[in-house]
Amino acid sequence: MVDLALKGEAVSVSKPSDRVDVLKRLRLNDLVFRILTRSAAIAVLIILGGIIISLVHGAWPALAKFGFGFLVSDTWNPVTEKFGAVAPIYGTLVTSAVAMVIAVPVGLFIAIFLTELCPMWLRRPIGIAIELLAGIPSIIYGIWGLFVFAPFLQQYVQPFIIDAFGNVPILSDLFAGPPYGIGILTAGLILAIMVLPFITSISRDVFAAVPPVLKEAAYGLGCTTWEVSRDVVLPFTRVGVIGGVMLALGRALGETMAVTFVIGNAHRISPSLLAPGTTISATIANEFTEAVGDTYTSSLIALGLILFVITFIVLAAARLMLMRLNARVGT
Template identity: 80%
Template sequence: MSDLALKGTNAAAAEAASRSAVLRRLRLTDSVFHGLTRGASLLVLALLSGVIIALVIGAAPALGTFGFSFLFDESWNPVTERFGALAPIYGTLVTSAVAMVIAVPVGLMIAFFLTELCPPVLRRPIGIAIELLAGIPSIIYGIWGLFVFAPFLQSHVQPFLIGAFENVPVMNVLFAGPPYGIGMLTAGLILAIMVLPFVTSISRDVFDAVPPVLKEAAYGLGCTTWEVFRNVVLPFTRVGVIGGFMLGLGRALGETMAVTFVIGNAHHVSASLFAPGTTISASIANEFTEAVGDLYTSSLVALGLILFFITFIVLAIARYMLMRLQQKG
């Protein structure tokens, strides 16, 4: 009897030791995983800090020479070493605004059509076609825009807009000047095509998440399709729609190659959307390899720093808006 009790005690001790070893291994694994996730998070902060520090150091000579006038000076003359960021900032904001004004309504309508109105046989092909637009390299958009889209605008669209708005206040300023084909309007339209897949995909996903009972109840009360979209779908998905808008805006602000091909790369500010212009990313891409002298190079780095802060401000506003919407919801 004592032998059986001794064997049972040994078995219990062995089981307890085995369980303790398993727990130690699990704790060790959990600690390693916790350390890896923390390290990845800190790595992101370190990389972001490194980018900011590098931009600030590189932009210091230009900002020290020109001061705040760098932000409001239109001139860009490498010969006299007089540089200003007003024209690139203006072009970046205008082309991005044109792109979002076009892409957001069109993307929302496509997303609602795919989720509510599209025949099932067409839903998948149209969805795949929209997603394929996001996979086309930006340089292909630029080549197509320069050799196909810009000549079409120059021959057909821009002359029509000039004639249609010739006597309309404000609009005759926006659509004035000779039809070059290239310019800020062309760049904005190319950006709209590039941004459209992001807005459409995210909007379609959030529209699919709307409970069917809400839409069925609205239709049961006699609401039209437009009323269901405006009063049910959009309010329910407003957080996701704003997120898609901000994602598209971030893409539009930083796009380089496609814009470089079609914007005209002229460092001046014009109220006309037909006029050639430039953006921050296009200026950097065009001139960085040709920059001779520390002040020239520093001015281009300062443009990159400005673009970084513009993107940061846009994302901060987006986060604030989403936070307010979530609190109200």
């Protein structure tokens, strides 16, 4: 009786022929495993390639008809079949920027509080509350934003902002106009609430993974909690934090239903954040079922292609930034 151990599997064999059979079976299992894993990886590339081909094929009639003008025109008139993508692109970028400006610092501060300052008995309730925010469907955010949040902003917040910044250069244009309640600012605030759990949860997990000896050494040198968080925790976890921010940004760029409820769905560009606007995803959701004619449908698909390109550029920029950070610290 001979014990054969291969790849962590112990098998008892009594004859050389049995040993050969066991080796063949193990090689076959390993071959099947490699084929399955490789096929799964290739399937991702095939699906991604199929999506790109479908978007390009569907968007080509509009791109061929309007050319570069599709990217620089703000006209959106289904009656005359004149379409431009500037207004949806502008709304998508601005609402996402507003959301990230608000959600990133708030999310990081919450994560730092949970890992460094929060009492043990309070950590679990706050963590559960954050996870519940992430689990709320986007349409619920939209309904709440339209019927509760937007009227509150219209009655109390936006009039105060208009009066406060009315005589301040730049800010007077940024917060000008009547208080509609709905608009780009409202959509950005709703997006900030929606992406906040992603930033907080990922940041909290990576902050908790920092070796305690590093923080203890910093405290031993007389550093404050803020200095430890700024100079030890954040540099050590920069890859995870940036990953969480990029995940949140991707959610903000592609969010549809919640934004559709509160942004106003107006195809125009206004310097004021209080004015109604639209986004790429909101435009597609609102008009795809009503699109009549090849040009109209193709223009909506072209918006989807543009959103895909924007997301790709954002992810590529994030990877480039991480590579530069790693090269700067010599890792």
